[in-house]
Amino acid sequence: MSGTNFVDYVKIFCRSGKGGPGSRHLRREKFIAKGGPDGGDGGRGGHIIIRGNRNTWTLLHLKFQRHIFAGHGESGGRQTSTGANGEDKYIEVPLGTVVKDGETGETLFEITEHNEERILVKGGRGGQGNNHFKSATNQTPRYAQPGEPETEMSAILELKVLADVGLVGFPNAGKSTLLSVVSAAKPEIANYPFTTLVPNLGIVEYRNHRSFVMADIPGIIEGAHEGKGLGLRFLRHIERNSILLFMVPADSDNIHQEYKVLFNELKQYNPELLDKQRLLAITKSDMIDDELQAEIEADLPDVPYVFISSVAQKGITELKDMIWKELEASNKE
The missing domain is CATH 2.70.210.12 (GTP1/OBG domain)
Structure with missing residues (x-):
């Protein structure tokens, strides 16, 4: 699209x-x-x-x-x-x-x-x-x-896009790459901010012929709720997602701080978004070793998380399992 x-x-x-x-x-x-x-x-x-x-x-x-x-x-x-x-x-x-x-x-x-x-x-x-x-x-x-x-x-x-999982992250966090790997969607992918200009939807296949819908929301920046960047225009698409998957690159200066900024933008836009289940995916984890991963894990927010690499196919199965577990839990409520 x-x-x-x-x-x-x-x-x-x-x-x-x-x-x-x-x-x-x-x-x-x-x-x-x-x-x-x-x-x-x-x-x-x-x-x-x-x-x-x-x-x-x-x-x-x-x-x-x-x-x-x-x-x-x-x-x-x-x-x-x-x-x-x-x-x-x-x-x-x-x-x-x-x-x-x-x-x-x-x-x-x-x-x-x-x-x-x-x-x-x-x-x-x-x-x-x-x-x-x-x-x-x-x-x-x-x-x-x-x-x-x-x-x-x-x-x-x-x-307002209806999807099971909404991808939340700064520009170039790897959202479009993940969507292209786990589904048949073909979003534009390039090495510059705001490559994604519109939401992209993809159907993610899971075990036993089950599936769920994932939405790639254009990148949010600090101040998006005030109209900066593209965030204000597309934040409303997050309102209809069952789960919010926060995505922060492993090479970020402070992963916990980036998560807080994203969290705050959603809070300022619509406090009701905080009632949704939140997950965290640390992307581009093929760039770090086990020792650095352990250091990162010691300072992560208190939400379920997984280290992934869309390019290296690392942690993708674990990510799907984590998402499906949360979807089943939310459907039982």
């Missing part, structure tokens, strides 16, 4: 359909004098409906289609026939899409399941025909209800 094709935020303008007017028709047939009112109801205006689609990965299809209008309901007819409803408009979105009011920023709902449907803007109700207004004292009403008007609103759609 290239950066130009990954769209995780879009603002759209929606307008539902107006309801059709009721009919004021009076029955006129041969041999039937004063047949009375037989006007039917108008049709309902079309809804704007958000629908989840597990085969959609971004909001790219909405980037150039930001005005969405539903169809209007048709007028009622004779013989109490109801007018046709207006055409509903469906907006297909990836799972994990949060829908907000474009004016107030209030969260309206979130789409998390395939084919889940939520009405964003309701169509206007159709007006009642004059058949509804007849009575003993008013046997030939010559009036009917107009249909309800359409409703307009702007909405913000935000995608």
Whole structure:
């Protein structure tokens, strides 16, 4: 998924359909004098409906289609026939899409399941025909209800990637390399900061045909929660991960300190992220010997950890085992 094709935020303008007017028709047939009112109801205006689609990965299809209008309901007819409803408009979105009011920023709902449907803007109700207004004292009403008007609103759609494991680390911590080794994902990998410009997802195969989803989140830097670097834009994708895998290179000056900085950025952005299970992977460990590894272990934070090397395939199996153990534990809660 290239950066130009990954769209995780879009603002759209929606307008539902107006309801059709009721009919004021009076029955006129041969041999039937004063047949009375037989006007039917108008049709309902079309809804704007958000629908989840597990085969959609971004909001790219909405980037150039930001005005969405539903169809209007048709007028009622004779013989109490109801007018046709207006055409509903469906907006297909990836799972994990949060829908907000474009004016107030209030969260309206979130789409998390395939084919889940939520009405964003309701169509206007159709007006009642004059058949509804007849009575003993008013046997030939010559009036009917107009249909309800359409409703307009702007909405913000935000995608938050749904994954079991989210990779958290500074630029060039080895996140993309790990994802390319344990899954079929092919993220861009280069020896410069911020190589990853969009989240990448990969399905990691485990024992006995089991698997889990891993997300490579673009690198976080100190001050990301204030808008520095790319972190602020993509920190929201971490909110939907079950486990946060912190990744710090073995050649860092102070592994414990880097972990604290990353931890603090998540805390400043959203304190609820601290409730998620945290794991630590010390990457590029093929560059250190056993003696240096022992020194590093003596000053690590109090979280489950493993030393890995994606290039040398070191510790990858142990990492998968550790992740799967935590996933099973979280599913039992």
